[in-house]
Amino acid sequence: MLYQLKRIAIVTSGGDAPGMNAAVRAVARVAYSKNMEVYGFERGWDGLITNTFRPLTPRSVGGIIQLGGTILHTSRSPQFKKKQGLKKAAKNLARNKINGLVVIGGNGSFQGAFELSKETETLIVGVPATIDNDVFGTDETIGFDTAVNTAVSEIDKIRDTAISHERIFIVEVMGRTRGFLASTIGLTIGAEIILVPEVKFEKEKIIKRLEENNAKGKKSGIIVAAEGVGDTRKLATEIEEDTGTEVRLSILGYAQRGGSPTARSRLLASLFANEAVELMTKEQGNRIVGLQKGKVTSMELEESCKTEKPLDLNLLKLADVLAT
Ligand code: F6P
Numbered sequence: 001m002l003y004q005l006k007r008i009a010i011v012t013s014g015g016d017a018p019g020m021n022a023a024v025r026a027v028a029r030v031a032y033s034k035n036m037e038v039y040g041f042e043r044g045w046d047g048l049i050t051n052t053f054r055p056l057t058p059r060s061v062g063g064i065i066q067l068g069g070t071i072l073h074t075s076r077s078p079q080f081k082k083k084q085g086l087k088k089a090a091k092n093l094a095r096n097k098i099n100g101l102v103v104i105g106g107n108g109s110f111q112g113a114f115e116l117s118k119e120t121e122t123l124i125v126g127v128p129a130t131i132d133n134d135v136f137g138t139d140e141t142i143g144f145d146t147a148v149n150t151a152v153s154e155i156d157k158i159r160d161t162a163i164s165h166e167r168i169f170i171v172e173v174m175g176r177t178r179g180f181l182a183s184t185i186g187l188t189i190g191a192e193i194i195l196v197p198e199v200k201f202e203k204e205k206i207i208k209r210l211e212e213n214n215a216k217g218k219k220s221g222i223i224v225a226a227e228g229v230g231d232t233r234k235l236a237t238e239i240e241e242d243t244g245t246e247v248r249l250s251i252l253g254y255a256q257r258g259g260s261p262t263a264r265s266r267l268l269a270s271l272f273a274n275e276a277v278e279l280m281t282k283e284q285g286n287r288i289v290g291l292q293k294g295k296v297t298s299m300e301l302e303e304s305c306k307t308e309k310p311l312d313l314n315l316l317k318l319a320d321v322l323a324t
Contacts, residue, residue, distance in 0.1 A: 017143025019265035026273030106130030123285030138290025197228035
């Protein structure tokens, strides 16, 4: 006999990602098709603590599939990291008779969801949405493809001016701790050098490579660096001093987190949302959904939280070979 879910809620939490709205829409509509009531907590975990939510109907989530950001708003809730905040959230879920909670977010949100799962009977399912693509249990997160494409189209423009002026550019992309964005962006814009937080860089090697390029007639170049690699401004100055070539720094920043989601991000959002609601109807909580080897799957929330997703270093090796 299937678990009789009546009321489910959605929360979007942590850094926003393009496609979060597509996921909100799909969760609401799939749940509605299974005769559930759906509510949206506002401003991430803060909404659970302050008990701020609104009903979501198939109509009220209309016209949002193409919108970046999240209509529910989001936050990085310091209150939720405290026991008191968690307990308040759990109490509000019980008080509102919410028997399923879909958490749309990244690692930090899933860590929060795992802590909350120890305080509540409500079934929790995570839907991975972060431009960082650093969630263990899915090959790709909602928003990653959009952020990659945003960065690629910007860097293609930077390439034009780099070639004209025969300059080196360091382009800093997002990724405070991980290099999934930098490695994919670097490979797909044809970066001369890619720097990621997982691999400590040696300035001397960078200089050597740039000098070799210069000797081959390659007078300009692009270094794609994840923000987590360190002080890129200092690195730019040092490379300029050591090579005698003009170096400019361009920080792409928060534009990578916004914008209309690509078809790929919308597709993942729809597939993940469907699976999340399916899991709940089968009474399977404390899981995250994901894409593994092209198939929609799920895994224990705890396993995802406790395991670091490995970066594919082959991408860096291939980028290196291709940057001749
Ligand atoms: O969304 C993930 C991420 O973009 C990281 O790569 C980045 O360092 C971080 O969020 C910054 O976000 P905030 O300023 O919102 O904490």
